[in-house]
Amino acid sequence: MNYYSPKEIATQFAAAGVYKSKLSFPKFTLIAILGGAFIAFGGLLSVMVAGGMPGIGAENPGIIKFIAGALFPVGLIMVSITGADLFTSDCTAFTLPLFQKQIKAATLVRLLIYSYLFNFVGAQVVAWFMSSGVGMLSHDPWQAYLHKYSAAKVNQDFFTVLVKGIGANWLVCLGMWMGYAAKDITGKCIGIWIPVMLFVTLGYEHSIANMFFIPAAIYSGANITWGDFIVQNLIPATLGNLIGGIALVGCVYGYLYLKVESSTLN
Numbered sequence: 001m002n003y004y005s006p007k008e009i010a011t012q013f014a015a016a017g018v019y020k021s022k023l024s025f026p027k028f029t030l031i032a033i034l035g036g037a038f039i040a041f042g043g044l045l046s047v048m049v050a051g052g053m054p055g056i057g058a059e060n061p062g063i064i065k066f067i068a069g070a071l072f073p074v075g076l077i078m079v080s081i082t083g084a085d086l087f088t089s090d091c092t093a094f095t096l097p098l099f100q101k102q103i104k105a106a107t108l109v110r111l112l113i114y115s116y117l118f119n120f121v122g123a124q125v126v127a128w129f130m131s132s133g134v135g136m137l138s139h140d141p142w143q144a145y146l147h148k149y150s151a152a153k154v155n156q157d158f159f160t161v162l163v164k165g166i167g168a169n170w171l172v173c174l175g176m177w178m179g180y181a182a183k184d185i186t187g188k189c190i191g192i193w194i195p196v197m198l199f200v201t202l203g204y205e206h207s208i209a210n211m212f213f214i215p216a217a218i219y220s221g222a223n224i225t226w227g228d229f230i231v232q233n234l235i236p237a238t239l240g241n242l243i244g245g246i247a248l249v250g251c252v253y254g255y256l257y258l259k260v261e262s263s264t265l266n
Contacts (some may be wrong), residue, residue: 002183009180010034010096010257015094016180018102019083021111032115035084036122040212042075044131045170046200046212055173069201072209073193076172080179080192082254085206087115091245092173092253115205116238123211132219136257145219152215154228158236161205167239168204171195172241173249205237 050068057064094108137143143194178191214229
């Protein structure tokens with residue numbers, strides 16, 4: 001076969017988590033900063049292209065959603081191929097080795113915290129230094145698109161964002177899973193692209209992506225406060241991402257393919 005079986009994928013995904021758990025703190029910090037930056041670049045690309053089509057968007061909003069969804073996966077593809085680190089995919093990468101008893105729960109929690117914090121740093125490098133800070137988001141139609149997009153994200157109730165966060169990381173971790181199925185770089189890109197395109201087009205909430213979108217809107221003058229961002233979006237999105245990545249992918253596929261059964265069906 002020119003692709004790996006689900007059990008082989010689970011083993012590879014788990015091995016990636018074990019590898020990262022053994023990195024020195026400076027190396028882990030660096031790959032986490034890069035991961036946040038790469039996701040932000042995907043977000044910036046989607047804003048610059050989808051946001052630059054206000055006429056098309058007014059008549060065909062679904063097309064604009066799809067264009068944004070089709071472009072955003074570039075970020076996760078860069079994360080995967082370069083070996084960068086991403087909090088959301090780590091939810092699965094560090095859960096799978098638990099089923100093999102190769103890492104401890106305390107290690108999972110510690111690394112997820114580090115990944116989350118340094119993904120934020122990387123996202124701000126792009127949100128400010130590489131975009132808002134050089135005026136890329138200071139003019140319409142891009143500013144208007146980003147501000148409207150971000151305002152919609154912070155004007156939802158807690159439960160709605162939580163559920164959308166579950167959906168986002170269920171699909172993101174499935175994207176990484178499908179990427180591991182490939183034996184060549186083209187297959188990897190396609191495998192990652194399909195679920196990630198789906199989550200963005202559907203409007204689900206990805207905490208690390210939102211670390212770019214909403215701060216970039218704030219930096220460029222949107223009427224959004226940091227408190228709005230953290231309380232109304234980031235916290236529920238993060239909790240949803242944890243559930244989606246740990247429970248719906250990590251635990252499900254860890255149980256299916258890595259858990260050692262005491263007995264088998266005859």
